[in-house]
Amino acid sequence: MLKAITRDVSASLSDCELSFVDRRPIDVATARLQHAAYRQALTALGCTVIELPALDAMPDAVFVEDVAVVVDEIAVMTRPGVESRRSEGAAVAAVLAGCRQLRHIQAHGTLDGGDVLRVGRRVFVGQGARTNPEGIAQLAGHLRPLGYAVQAVPTRHCLHLKSAVTQVGEDTLLIQPRWIDREAFAGYRLIEVDPDEEHAANALLIGEGGVIHPACFPRTGERLQRGGIHVVPVDLSELQKAEGATTCCSIVLRASGE
Numbered sequence: 001m002l003k004a005i006t007r008d009v010s011a012s013l014s015d016c017e018l019s020f021v022d023r024r025p026i027d028v029a030t031a032r033l034q035h036a037a038y039r040q041a042l043t044a045l046g047c048t049v050i051e052l053p054a055l056d057a058m059p060d061a062v063f064v065e066d067v068a069v070v071v072d073e074i075a076v077m078t079r080p081g082v083e084s085r086r087s088e089g090a091a092v093a094a095v096l097a098g099c100r101q102l103r104h105i106q107a108h109g110t111l112d113g114g115d116v117l118r119v120g121r122r123v124f125v126g127q128g129a130r131t132n133p134e135g136i137a138q139l140a141g142h143l144r145p146l147g148y149a150v151q152a153v154p155t156r157h158c159l160h161l162k163s164a165v166t167q168v169g170e171d172t173l174l175i176q177p178r179w180i181d182r183e184a185f186a187g188y189r190l191i192e193v194d195p196d197e198e199h200a201a202n203a204l205l206i207g208e209g210g211v212i213h214p215a216c217f218p219r220t221g222e223r224l225q226r227g228g229i230h231v232v233p234v235d236l237s238e239l240q241k242a243e244g245a246t247t248c249c250s251i252v253l254r255a256s257g258e
């Protein structure tokens, strides 16, 4: 059984951090409706969805992915790369403590969950805007003894590793080649985003059921479908203005004991 931890959209979402996109007005009511549709898509793909209440004082708290890296054995609470996001993790840690042993990234390491792409026993960690070498070294220190191969991958022109590459099938990755070197991912089948859909590489694979993908990138969606991947398009336009998309709004984990 898969669980998905989510948090409702903060009233202050418009005050979010932005790094690589320009600030545009955000309609929070619409963002909440889109988030509800996203939760429904998670449910339709087989997840039991946990909904945490919004944290209105923390604009980016809806992007729960960034505060924890969860594998079957443990959960590593991160230390996000921007100061404004360092208090978001506490309530998520409280949930995760019920099903995983917790580890913590300590100062002066920084790590955002959006930079961590796990494919089976391989863990790729983006080193860029938010995650530093110390954070990667600490994560590796937690995961390597459990049998995970941890590899740093430099990112460019994008917020997180998973802005540039995500898993969309057992051995298939969706990639934006302008933001990441494909060499690190040799051995996987790579599907490139449509050249006109720059931000389309962030898809969320749920088990073997399919991927949640932003509805505003239909050409990339078609490429995925042609590649045999079941795509569930969800309109996430308001959350995308906050530089988030599909992976960042949930932490998906196997229920412990399975």
Ligand code: CIR
Binding pocket: 016, 017, 018, 019, 060, 063, 065, 066, 085, 113, 114, 115, 159, 160, 242, 243, 244, 245, 247, 248
């Ligand atoms: C931030 O800059 O931290 C947020 N506005 C967006 C975080 C998105 N997180 C993700 O894609 N993992």
